[in-house]
Amino acid sequence: MSSTTPTVLAVIPARGGSKGVPAKNLAPVGGVPLVARAVRACLGARLVTDVIVSTDDDAIAATARAAGAGALPRPAELSGDTATSESALLHALGAFEATHGRRVDVVLLIQCTSPFLTSSDVDGVASEVVHGAADTALTVAPSHGFLWRDGRDRRDGRDRDRDHAGAGADSDGGARRTYGVNHDKAHRPRRQDRPQDFLETGAAYAMTAEGLRTHGHRFFGRTALVVTDPARVLEIDDPHDLARARALAPLLDEKVTPDLAAVDAVVLDFDGTQTDDRVLIDSDGRELVAVHRGDGLGVAALRRCGVRLLILSSERNPVVAARARKLAVPVLHGVERKDLALKQWCDEHAIDPRRVLYAGNDVNDLPCFGLVGWPVAVADAHDAVRAAARAVTAAPGGAGAIREIAAWLLGPTLSTPAP
Template identity: 70%
Template structure:
């Protein structure tokens, strides 16, 4: 992968109108700010990101995105159903953006609205990892020290996933696992087109604050986000909730 001195870095925020878990989810407010707007702000605050687009099939989401400073790529119906992948939406937005502006994107990001506490620093970290040539793809992760279990196929028991159940080491003696946060991904644009998947080549996990890890998939997640939001809101910048203090 050869990265130009001043790479074009496009952040794509998929935000379709339909959502079964939380109706109207991408316009749901956390600390008074719609989720799609929070994602746009996080991307616009990242120094390496040169362009921010929202891929949507819903005009209310498009209006909110434009008001927040993002461009909008209309998403076709074929890519707006429940089975449509995020990769497909990003590929479509990437192609549409390049055709519209007659330019070549070097690095493309997938940024999810469903992670309300994503910061500009997080976006910058994954974007810079690829833009500097340190990786072909990158993702936000959080340190994880838990013991994972999986139910057996017959449902009669369980087995350890990241540990041997017969050995119980101390936390400090275990290797650190990393939990994919689902918030932000960065990919070399040419490599992404070839792989048609967000992970390829050298993939770099970028650690983020585990206290901020929350994905909104159902109403309970949204309620928790609204309760937690004051902890991540800087008193000096009450309208920029993504940039609050890091918890100890």
């Protein structure tokens, strides 16, 4: 590699079609679309100079640009189920060099279906190639599992292992059905006595651009293994994988909260978010709820700072309107489809939904979470809501959660910025 700063191009293939999980690459994990999570991991890597998303989908392209990457339209012949990742890499490599007028030294293949990829992982594979230790590199995780193989070919039912060599044959001498791949089933050594195996994570690969052009695939020459945390290894191929990723995100993601530079509007659910979700009913059927005075302080501070506010509730209840009047905040209540109402409100006020913070607590808030850039769950929200949130308050609903959100945006003293 030359002494000048090398051009390291990270390419994120992201087709619009997905049979296992519809619109998979736009599916949010931890409140952030998968493709945006991959972009952020690349942008946070020290050695990466350029990031582009190769896609055939306009929505994915828009999400990639909003996250800070370039978006490269992928030709139809490279967008089908049979198209290889290498074909997308080569197309992206050629298009980038033609557009930017400079040669790429190292190409990275980054898969956005690995939601817990870190910037350190990206830098790890890039470093092995940039600094000349290897021609190619990939992320792997330590594996201690015993692998087995079924000798019957699933495609046509024929036995494929009759001539398999080594110990472990069936004791009856008949046609073999199963055998150990990385072990002799007649002798199973202890974990500490076995050679260390590594599992390819599918998350990040690096290669010299010249080698990719010459060989047409991602593994050539000297290949380096970059060992990653096995707890973070997950590839999303079906809805169950996506559900697991969303459940793990609150545990694995770095805790982040927005500031005022990231948010133009704050939209608040009412029941369970501004209240503790309990209702008191008197003998005349009138409903009473409890709210937190600190929340009122936070709302007032946000209003003074020019943050646009809205209360959005599916309940048509006089108490919601009364609280909105008290806070001097517009309200939409008795709304059957909160997501449609939110989208219309954003359109009417020329607000980019990606710069909206929406705070909620229950599953009817999830459609709104999918629209906004900052979905926030209160501490005692439904598990599915917490899993889909980008940030979670420490305070439960009705116990100062809105005051806490205001402190994220304005600082702990809720001071009004100087004019």
